[in-house]
Amino acid sequence: xxxxxxxxxxxxPEAFSVVDLTHLNRPMRSNLIGPDAVRSRREVLKxxxxxxxxxxxxxxxxxxxxxxxxxxxxxxxxxxxxSNIPCGCEADRPDTTSGNVCTCQSDIVxxxxxxxxxxxxSQCSCExxxxxxxxxxxxxxxxxxxxxxxxxxxxxxxxxxxxxxxxCQLYRI
Amino acid sequence: xxxxxxxxxxxxxxxxxPLKSIAVGVNRQAAEVIGNxxxxxxxxxxxxxxxxxxxxxxxxxVNGPPDPPxxxxxxxxxxPTRTLLLLSERCPLACVYCYGASSTRGARMPWxxxxxxxxLIVRNAQAQKRTQVxxxxxGGGEPTTHWSVLTRSVTYARRLCKxxxxxxxxSLCTNGIFSIIKAQWLARNIDGITVSFDGPPQxxxxxxxxxxxxxxxALAARTLKEFDxxxxxxxxxxxxxxxxxxxxxxxxxxxxxxxxxxxFCIEPLFVCGRxxxxxxxxxxxxxxxxxxxxxxxxxxxxxxxxxxxGGRLFHLGTTFCGASRDNFxxxxxxxxxSCIEVSKEAxxxxxxxxxxxxxxxxxxxxxxxxxxxxxIKLHVDxxxxxxxxxxxxxxxxxCLAKAPDMRxxxxxxxxxxxEINKAITLHQLEHEMKPSGSRRKAYGRKKNx
Numbered sequence: 001x002x003x004x005x006x007x008x009x010x011x012x013p014e015a016f017s018v019v020d021l022t023h024l025n026r027p028m029r030s031n032l033i034g035p036d037a038v039r040s041r042r043e044v045l046k047x048x049x050x051x052x053x054x055x056x057x058x059x060x061x062x063x064x065x066x067x068x069x070x071x072x073x074x075x076x077x078x079x080x081x082x083s084n085i086p087c088g089c090e091a092d093r094p095d096t097t098s099g100n101v102c103t104c105q106s107d108i109v110x111x112x113x114x115x116x117x118x119x120x121x122s123q124c125s126c127e128x129x130x131x132x133x134x135x136x137x138x139x140x141x142x143x144x145x146x147x148x149x150x151x152x153x154x155x156x157x158x159x160x161x162x163x164x165x166x167x168c169q170l171y172r173i
Numbered sequence: 174x175x176x177x178x179x180x181x182x183x184x185x186x187x188x189x190x191p192l193k194s195i196a197v198g199v200n201r202q203a204a205e206v207i208g209n210x211x212x213x214x215x216x217x218x219x220x221x222x223x224x225x226x227x228x229x230x231x232x233x234x235v236n237g238p239p240d241p242p243x244x245x246x247x248x249x250x251x252x253p254t255r256t257l258l259l260l261s262e263r264c265p266l267a268c269v270y271c272y273g274a275s276s277t278r279g280a281r282m283p284w285x286x287x288x289x290x291x292x293l294i295v296r297n298a299q300a301q302k303r304t305q306v307x308x309x310x311x312g313g314g315e316p317t318t319h320w321s322v323l324t325r326s327v328t329y330a331r332r333l334c335k336x337x338x339x340x341x342x343x344s345l346c347t348n349g350i351f352s353i354i355k356a357q358w359l360a361r362n363i364d365g366i367t368v369s370f371d372g373p374p375q376x377x378x379x380x381x382x383x384x385x386x387x388x389x390x391a392l393a394a395r396t397l398k399e400f401d402x403x404x405x406x407x408x409x410x411x412x413x414x415x416x417x418x419x420x421x422x423x424x425x426x427x428x429x430x431x432x433x434x435x436x437f438c439i440e441p442l443f444v445c446g447r448x449x450x451x452x453x454x455x456x457x458x459x460x461x462x463x464x465x466x467x468x469x470x471x472x473x474x475x476x477x478x479x480x481x482x483g484g485r486l487f488h489l490g491t492t493f494c495g496a497s498r499d500n501f502x503x504x505x506x507x508x509x510x511s512c513i514e515v516s517k518e519a520x521x522x523x524x525x526x527x528x529x530x531x532x533x534x535x536x537x538x539x540x541x542x543x544x545x546x547x548x549i550k551l552h553v554d555x556x557x558x559x560x561x562x563x564x565x566x567x568x569x570x571x572c573l574a575k576a577p578d579m580r581x582x583x584x585x586x587x588x589x590x591x592e593i594n595k596a597i598t599l600h601q602l603e604h605e606m607k608p609s610g611s612r613r614k615a616y617g618r619k620k621n622x
Contacts, residue, residue: 013203013225016184018232019606021194024487029194032241032489037233041195044231 020045174204175563175599189602191489191566192240195232198606210235243491243566247549251509251529251540253501254298255307255342256290258282259516260322260505264314265350267384268369269453270412272446272514273313277384281319282505286531287326290503293538295333306334309344310363313505313516317351317359327362346410348381349396350389356399366407367438368397372424376417380453394432401433408436408478413464415442418456421464429477437472438480439465441593443575445514458589462596469600483568483590484597486605491552493569496526498549507531509538511548514574522579551582558586568594 022029022038030038175187184198188207199207206222207229229235262279264271294306308330310316310323317323327343334341344365349356359366371377374390381389400407409428413421425437442448442455456464465481472479482493492498500511508518509529515522528548529540553559553570571594575587 011200011202013200013206013222015188015197015199015203015225015228017198017606019196019198021196021486021605024194024605025489028489032192033194034238034241037238041232048228048231 018045018048174208175602176204177603187602187606188234189563190234191563192243193232193234193237194489195234196602196606197229197234243489244552244554245491247499249546250542251499251501251545252297252301253499254294254301254303254305255309255501256294257309257311257500257502257513258287258290258316258322258326259311259313259502259513260287260316260319261314262505263318264312264348265318265384266315266348266381266389267386268348268381268412268447269451270380270414270442270446270448272443273516276314279314280505282322282503283507284322284325285533285536286503286505286507287322288329289531289536289538290501291326291330291333294501295330295337295339298339299337303339305340305342306330307342307344309346311346311502311513315348315350316345317347317355320355324358324362348389349393350383351396353395353399356396357403360400360403360405364406366400366405367410367436368393368400368407368434369410369412370397370428371411371417372409373427376420376424379416380412380414397432406435408438408480409434411437411439413439413441413456413461415454415456418460418464421461422467425468425472425479429475434477436478436480437468438482439468440482441590443514443572455589458592458596462593462600465597466600469597470604481593481597483571483594484601485567486598486601488569489566490569491554491566493571493573496548496573497551497570503531503538507533509540512574522574525579525582526574555583556586557584562591562595564595564598567598 020041022033033041175189177185177187185201186199186204188197188199188204190196197203202222203225206225210226226235230237259282261281262273263277263281264273265277267276291308294308297303298306308326310326330341330343333339342365343363344367345359345363346367346369347359349368349370369381370393371380374388377390377393378388381393383389383392397407409432411424411428417424421439425439428434429437441458441461442453444453444455447453455461465479465484469479494500496512498511502510502513502516504510504516506517507530508516508527509531510516510523510527512522512526515526517523518527524544525548528544529538531537532539551570551573553565556570559565559570571586571590573582575590576582576585577587578585
């Protein structure tokens with residue numbers, strides 16, 4: 001039987017939006033992810049923003065450290081905080097700043113701001129992933145971060161799993 | 174990986190990486206690439222996938238640092254620096270859904286129990302070099318019905334904290350049924366006040382009648398007006414039942430236009446306590462989600478935080494609340510429980526949550542350390558049923574006390590709440606993926622319970 005020839009279309013895998021969610025709870029999330037990772041991600045997203053068809057939506061990230069509640073900001077430039085609350089500081093906590101540095105006010109939630117020098121004091125609760133507190137041992141970052149000791153080796157080359165340093169092609173999540 | 178219902182083609186899925194705080198809207202083919210990679214590390218897509226993979230790699234989603242450890246170690250013996258005192262079984266109201274099934278008669282906390290709890294948290298705070306202790310008051314019944322111990326506790330704690338150089342933070346959950354004089358004292362002396370209030374008169378009076386069966390709206394409204402006059406920071410706690418499941422928007426509009434709360438917390442009814450006799454039922458999950466997401470969408474302009482305990486995209490953690498951390502809640506009998514909803518030894522859940530008691534002879538608290546250690550291990554990593562859920566770190570296993578079976582705490586969750594939690598969290602995530610940006614304020618920020 002002469003049938004109609006059908007072609008199965010092979011779409012390419014593509015991303016249509018990338019959203020950084022660090023702004024949802026900046027102190028908690030930037031501590032969790034690591035200040036260096038947040039910084040490098042910001043650069044990657046800026047670059048990807050120019051790549052069609054990828055649409056990069058990063059409302060928090062592009063605010064360069066502005067607290068989303070403090071007012072509008074320059075989308076790609078400097079922080080334009082509108083209030084006297086320093087960038088990244090929580091509005092509901094006392095403002096004890098030196099310059100533009102947010103100071104930890106609570107031993108429950110450390111206010112380390114990835115865009116500013118970390119000012120954890122001794123009462124900052126020591127999280128294993130907090131790179132700010134020198135008393136905390138960094139457990140989870142790879143050798144990409146020079147402050148961290150490499151914990152894991154790459155299956156193919158015996159080196160770090162970091163793509164940057166060892167070129168290991170074994171993709172993993 | 175979350176499939177977006179009703180969408181096909183571009184961005185039909187969300188690849189969500191909660192611990193890396195990134196969400197990527199992808200097409201089906203990209204979703205398959207990520208799924209394959211998760212199942213089989215090293216898998217490389219055949220057709221046009223390398224560019225996509227490189228993008229993920231650059232973002233640290235592939236070959237990035239391993240996810241950080243989430244569980245935060247707690248001391249192996251309780252060392253609380255905050256307490257919640259369940260002062261009284263008495264209540265002037267007879268709410269149709271009251272979990273405490275309180276009445277106008279009932280026991281109240283003896284002063285020595287309250288004092289011992291305050292002494293303990295201050296002592297611990299000093300030993301741990303903390304800067305603050307927290308003192309809260311909650312039900313069973315209505316805490317303001319034990320006015321003398323409430324006020325004495327605040328005064329006593331303030332004096333101790335002053336001499337120890339500590340800051341005192343105070344909170345209260347109340348029905349708002351008391352005199353203007355008391356309202357003024359509370360406004361001056363309690364930092365955070367949550368008023369259980371169900372909105373329009375018809376609903377408030379039906380769901381929260383007085384013990385004598387009369388309307389309570391005018392009494393509660395008088396207090397709220399006084400708080401507003403004084404500029405007091407307070408929030409509402411609304412219980413959604415089946416009978417108001419389609420009126421959530423109306424409740425929200427009424428409560429936030431007539432009064433000036435800073436937070437609006439809404440929870441679906443959990444059947445317990447007086448529900449056995451009133452036959453009060455929870456809202457349908459779908460209706461609750463519809464109502465809550467709708468008010469979340471409109472809340473930004475009104476400036477009132479919307480809170481629902483299981484829908485909190487802003488939060489990443491391993492526990493739903495302090496019930497599986499270090500909550501030190503003291504009942505009026507002097508029992509120590511980590512869960513506000515489990516305050517009596519007769520409760521079948523007591524062998525999970527009650528982990529200590531006040532000893533009148535020594536005037537100290539003794540703890541069942543083994544039970545406490547079991548409690549603090551009940552974080553989301555231990556919950557098999559949450560393992561593959563995208564909302565795992567947000568609702569963090571949900572309310573342990575509402576699990577369907579205490580003997581299977583790690584294996585079975587409350588499916589009704591799971592459905593709601595996932596739907597609301599996804600709604601929040603999808604909103605963040607719109608170019609209009611964040612509305613963190615609308616979603617609020619739940620403090621540790």
